[in-house]
Amino acid sequence: MSMGGSGASQIREAVGIFDSEEHLQAAIDDLLTHGFDRAEISVLAPVSAVEEKLGHRLRSVADIEDDPEVMSKAYIPVETIGDAEGAVIGSLLYVGAFAGIVLVASGGALAAALAALALGGSGTAIGIALARFIQKHHADYIAGQLEKGGLLLWVRTRDEKDEIKAIELLSVHSAHDVHVHALPA
Template sequence: METKEPITPEERREFREVVGLFDTVDNLQSAIDDLLTRGFDRSEISLLAEDESTREQVGAKRSVELEDNPKTPRIPYLEAESLNEGKASLVGILFYVGAIVGALVVWTTRGAFAESIFAGVLTGLVAALIGIGVTKLIGGRQRSWARSQLERGGLLLWARTFTAERERAAIDAMQRNGGHDVHVHTAAA
């Protein structure tokens, strides 16, 4: 019996994508916004996953060495609005939980309504301040991520494409917004 060799990209579990390198966070964000307005889904857009060991794992120092490497670790794109909503939710939830816990502790130990309200507000504010501190750490990590990549040659952006028309749209969006070394490559799923 003869086995059939995969002939289409889908059968070979391959896909095509456009990759570009950006010199500023603003240009990167403009290109992403342009891709989104052209109908690309957030799930089709990815960025370099940066940590201390990322480049060592792949064996590359400069960003251009990572563009077409199938082992390059990536992260999905998250909109700034989504991150801000998450940060606000964290602060709000911590305030709420802190207020409830503080009020219940005082209410059960002292039985005084006014003191319970005061304790709830106070513990809620303390918990919210902790949440604000955590959001500052998240913002610091984002800045560190961008700075680290820029020091090594630029910010990488990938956009998965399924048709020649979408490839042209992605190339145009990246080039119009300051991307360089923009090209199409085939990657394995």
């Protein structure tokens, strides 16, 4: 663990690597309940984007955990992914149902009502397909990092007290190579 002095031109972060999404999520939940803000928590961008920026294949996430140029992204809660899936399904179901109402209200007969049901059904099918795409994208994102050695998590710290707490919480949730580093501001 390295915890040197902090300078005005530096950003201090705790970093750890997790071997499972469950441990990563538990650590994030614990960080949030201990006063860390969601904006202070970031994770690695998709491996393909990182490799594109690096200009070469990534061998291990451990090789880039302290690189200030590495592409990270804001943490998005798993619940938000579920909300997105639900919104996609619900929105397309609503669009299909609304189209059906318009057809029926415009003087359509039984055929128009059946068409409305078909539109509603296909809207649901499209919504379900998009939700599955979201799930697969997330699963691929996690698998890509696990194949490279684990899931990277960075936590910005404001002071030494935050550094100690972040290290403790990452370690409690099975992170390895937990330490604090300084990056240019």
